[in-house]
Amino acid sequence: MTDERTRKLEELVREFLLLIGEDPNREGLKETPARVARMWLEELSAGYREDPTAHLKIFTASDAGLKNGIVVVRDIPVRSICEHHLLPFFGYAHIAYVPDGRILGFSKFARIVGTFAKRLQVQERLTRQVADFLYDELKPKGLMVLIDAVHTCALVRGIEEPMYLTTTEVRGIFKKDEPLRREALTLLQQGSTVGLWRNQG
């Protein structure tokens, strides 16, 4: 089944190359259809065949969480494909939540973002899907998801569209508690930890 799908996709890529005025048989393009088909099925669209609940490793021990604080996970890589142009957009997701006796292993956030990102997306929906999923499954008191990304569809086609896009989704206590929301937003927008660490080295 997968082989059949890969073969069909390879044919389509070859056809695509022809239609844009290329010669799919020339040396440099010979391996391209197979490479592109594999890349799309195994990586870029793998999220359609992944279940995000597989990445839920929730700790519920009563002494595991915070008493009254915010957990912030920053610099989660986002690599996705814009559904309008089939070109990549990439950047970082930053997530803040107020736990309600349940915390998620922090490496799992990247897996969950990845599952939704490895599908055709618009950044707004990606942000919403991550927020909905985490709010429903982790059941925190409050949740905020912020994604910052560069859109290569705007980058390669000129300047008619903004290249950088920031999107946020807010759930629970963050909607009502303005000071708490501001605190979370400040934490989310702090400079990259990786960058700070590098600068100190």
Ligand SMILES: [Zn+2]
């Ligand atoms: Zn686009």
